[in-house]
Amino acid sequence: MPDYPESSTIYFYAQTDPYAEFSNFAPYGVAMDDIWWPTVEHYFQAQKFHDVDYREQIRRCSKPKDAKALGMTRKLALREDWEQVKDQIMLDAVRVKFQTHPAPRDLLLSTGTAEIVENAPMDAYWGCGLDGSGLNKLGYILMAVRNKLRIE
Numbered sequence: 001m002p003d004y005p006e007s008s009t010i011y012f013y014a015q016t017d018p019y020a021e022f023s024n025f026a027p028y029g030v031a032m033d034d035i036w037w038p039t040v041e042h043y044f045q046a047q048k049f050h051d052v053d054y055r056e057q058i059r060r061c062s063k064p065k066d067a068k069a070l071g072m073t074r075k076l077a078l079r080e081d082w083e084q085v086k087d088q089i090m091l092d093a094v095r096v097k098f099q100t101h102p103a104p105r106d107l108l109l110s111t112g113t114a115e116i117v118e119n120a121p122m123d124a125y126w127g128c129g130l131d132g133s134g135l136n137k138l139g140y141i142l143m144a145v146r147n148k149l150r151i152e
C-alpha cells in the first residue's frame, strides 16, 4: 500500500474516512426477500447460517461490528455451501444498497472509472489486505455495480 495512493484509485474502509459510504458498515439498509437489514454487513453475516433464530439475532444487532462478531463465531456451523455462495450474496446485497439509496449511488457514479479498493488491513479476500496484494473482491463488486447502475 503506497502512503499516497494514486489519484485514479479510491481507497475506503473506516466510517471516519472518505468514501465511507462504500463500506458495508455504512448505515444504508437493504430489503432482501422482504426483510429489512440495517446494513449490508448485517445481511451478509446472517447469510452464513441456516439457523433462522440466529439470523434474526444478527439482524437485530444495533451496530454492524456486533453483527460481524456474531457472524465470525464458529460455535454454530456455517452453511456448508458458504464458500460457493458468498460472492453472489455480497453482490446482490451491495447492488440493492446502491439501488435503494441516492447518496451512496451518486457518490459511486461520481467516481468515473477509478479503481475502488477496500483498504482492509486484515482482509485479503474482500479487501486488499495489509500489503495491498489482496483480492479486493468488494472493490470489484462496487465497480461492477457502478457499471450496472450506468446502464440502468
Ligand SMILES: Nc1c(N[C@@H]2O[C@H](COP(=O)(O)O)[C@@H](O)[C@H]2O)[nH]c(=O)[nH]c1=O
Pocket (backbone or CB within 6 Å): 013, 014, 015, 023, 024, 025, 041, 044, 068, 071, 072, 118, 120, 123, 126, 138
Ligand atoms: N469495513 C469493515 C470490515 N470489512 C467487511 O467485513 C466483511 C467480511 O467479513 P468476513 O467475510 O466474515 O470476514 C465484509 O463485509 C467486509 O467488507 N471489517 C471490519 O471489521 N471493519 C470494517 O470497518
